[in-house]
Amino acid sequence: MKSLTPDRFLQSQGFGSRKECQKLVLAGLFSFEGEIIVDLKRELNPLNQSEVGLEFSIGGHTYFFREKVYLALNKPSGYECSASPQHHLSVFDLLPDYLVNRGIQSAGRLDQNTTGLLLLSDDGEFIHHMTSPKHHIHKTYEVGTRDPITQDQKNLLLNGVQLRGEPGPDKALEVKILGEFLMEMKIDQGKYHQVRRMIAATGNFCETLRRTAEGNLNLESLELNSGQWTFLDKYNFHDK
Incomplete structure (x- = not known):
């Protein structure tokens, strides 16, 4: 992955528009690998040797750079798998804003009365793989x-x-x-x-x-209570 300026770095992680991210940087709220970055022209290389990238923080809250996100959610009853629900709460209400801002989608849907394991991602290829009938997940x-x-x-x-x-x-x-x-x-x-x-x-x-x-993921091993979610590594997922 190519290097990113601080504002594009933060924008890619869901922390607002490019202009909003520039304000965060100029206010001294952004640090990368422990160093406060205020230079908007600074080039940052966000990935290390693993899928999860290097550490950064916003206002003292720590995160890890993720080029794509893969989530498992234990969906409660009474939630719709839609960003624009008609009659109930949305499963996206259970997630932090910065993840929702990345444009994540559910890989298939559970109706509002169905509970349990729901996968979400902003990786279009992964979503297609999970929802395409030919893959027989x-x-x-x-x-x-x-x-x-x-x-x-x-x-x-x-x-x-x-x-x-x-x-x-x-x-x-x-x-x-x-x-x-x-x-x-x-x-x-x-x-x-x-x-x-x-x-x-x-x-x-x-x-x-x-x-x-x-696939090979199950709620028991994920140890998620109702309404809880966790990050996944897509390379640990198998169809069967």
């Missing part, structure tokens, strides 16, 4: 049902159920019955309300839905 859900789960319903999900408007049956990769009203279900597609529709096609009803894993 594995996603695991914990499903709470209205009626008791039967072996016949499990078999239907594994063998494939026909959803309205779809050309052919959709099947689960794995189904585990965890309790009378609780199952774990893995799919490799991301159609609109797919899990809820598949459960309905078996004659049951999905009361609660929580995504517990996507």
Whole structure:
């Protein structure tokens, strides 16, 4: 990556327009690797040998330069995966402004009543990879049902159920019955309300839905409470 002037450096990290970032620098609020920088023409090389770049601070708050950001969020119920929500809060309200200012997007969506693992990034190629049907990203859900789960319903999900408007049956990769009203279900597609529709096609009803894993990432290992988020290294992510 080429060197950046202080204002372009801060702008790339989501700290405002170029003019706003120039004011931060001239006010002596920006330091890079422990050195206060006030020269707007100073050339800074933000990356070291890893994906996470060198340390900088704004007003005493420390950050690390990231050319692209990759986030995992444990989405709570009642939040929409939209920057312009219609009826609920936005998942972007759970993130700091400087990340939202970078133009991050969610890699796919969870409806407002669905909770669990949600990936976000400002890397367009990553978003496309995660949302393109041809990549068959594995996603695991914990499903709470209205009626008791039967072996016949499990078999239907594994063998494939026909959803309205779809050309052919959709099947689960794995189904585990965890309790009378609780199952774990893995799919490799991301159609609109797919899990809820598949459960309905078996004659049951999905009361609660929580995504517990996507690719090789899972909420248990990430140790995120509801509403919490963390940075990810994209090179540690695998589709299955």
